[in-house]
Amino acid sequence: MAMQDVESLRREALAAVAAAQDEAALEQARVEWLGRKGPIMEALRGIKDAAPDERRALGLRLNELRDALESALAERQAALRGDALAERLQAEALDVTLPGRPRERGGPHPLQLAQDALVDALHALGFRLAEGPEVESETLNFEALNIPADHPAREMHDTFFVAGHPGYVLRTHTSPVQIRAMRAHAPEPLRVITIGRVYRRDDDVTHSPVFHQMEGLAVGEGIGMHHLKGTLYEFCRAIFGEDVKIRLRPSYFPFTEPSAEVDIGCVFCGGSGCRICKGTGFIEILGSGMVHPHVLREGGYDPAVHTGFAFGAGVERIAMLRYGIDDVRLLFQNDLRLLRQF
Ligand SMILES: [Zn+2]
Incomplete structure (x- = not known):
């Protein structure tokens, strides 16, 4: 795999992570990009076929890409959870400034x-x-x-x-x-x-x-x-x-x-x-x-x-x-x- 291919893989993977709108979609992107059958693992396995003088640099770039993708996934997950919490807070909001209903008090006749x-x-x-x-x-x-x-x-x-x-x-x-x-x-x-x-x-x-x-x-x-x-x-x-x-x-x-x-x-x-x-x-x-x-x-x-x-x-x-x-x-x-x- 050539260096420019690694670069386009990075852009595509990060775009997929950014596009996930909920945690299920995010998990799907994780499996797709970082799974054992995903393109990154495949590229790592293909290092041995690269030219000997490129192997080291290619390995470094791919590992870097994997790390970057993992942190992008973690960040996106945190963001999605935050959104979900904010949404719930919005939906269940109590207006504590609303005046209470006065309760009638009884007294002896x-x-x-x-x-x-x-x-x-x-x-x-x-x-x-x-x-x-x-x-x-x-x-x-x-x-x-x-x-x-x-x-x-x-x-x-x-x-x-x-x-x-x-x-x-x-x-x-x-x-x-x-x-x-x-x-x-x-x-x-x-x-x-x-x-x-x-x-x-x-x-x-x-x-x-x-x-x-x-x-x-x-x-x-x-x-x-x-x-x-x-x-x-x-x-x-x-x-x-x-x-x-x-x-x-x-x-x-x-x-x-x-x-x-x-x-x-x-x-x-x-x-x-x-x-x-x-x-x-x-x-x-x-x-x-x-x-x-x-x-x-x-x-x-x-x-x-x-x-x-x-x-x-x-x-x-x-x-x-x-x-x-x-x-x-x-x-x-x-x-x-x-x-x-x-
Ligand atoms: Zn009188």
Whole structure:
């Protein structure tokens, strides 16, 4: 092989390497040009046939060509891999400057906030949470609370009965939990708070068939009306502020004797009289009284030894007064415009 042939072999081989567009084509060029049957190996094998004075120079040129081709192949391979990587980076690129999607954050419902505040206020006064079922026996919901079958209060309760389970109702108030707590603790002294859903069949503009009640109960020796009043005062201060005024008015409930309704100074007008307090300066907030001897006996206490007081309120009403909400339906509509304010 003549020197100029080596030179044209070099140009052709390097052109083939440069023309390879992917690694498979490059591998094909490697086999074609540097393989055992390729032109370079063939030329190396043909050195022995060259003129003796040309053999050394020809051998050097061919070896040089083989080295040059190997480095050209390596370079081209690196370039192809680099291109592939760059292409992949381009295709899978993430635009990290794109703003994130904001995630909505939830928060407690005002009714839940009111329940938490009520439990906290009584917790501070030594009352502990007591729980009971929402499906309750008529006995615990009525009879044990001094509301026999012919009692007029029974009609006022507009009860939901449980189909297929005679003698069971959806509890119409949280008071049956008081009986359960007393039976669990008698004759030990007791201070409990109960809170939760209650059910009545009235459903109109101002009533919902499901609403929430809270009650406090204290039983022990020597408990009097003054303990009730002191507890209510501290309780109302915790819920409505340090300056709250309270007022007790005689009333009637089947499960307490004597009974009193509790008003607080109007939180809307500060006592000067407004539409909401109907000009009286006071708003009714709680029912309360000394636990009826019949109820104490039902709970397992001896009324000759033990006395107690109880009080209860609607959680919706307290939430409305505490947060200045003037329509009870707002508490059940789950309108985000209201809920976002809490
Ligand atoms: Zn007022």
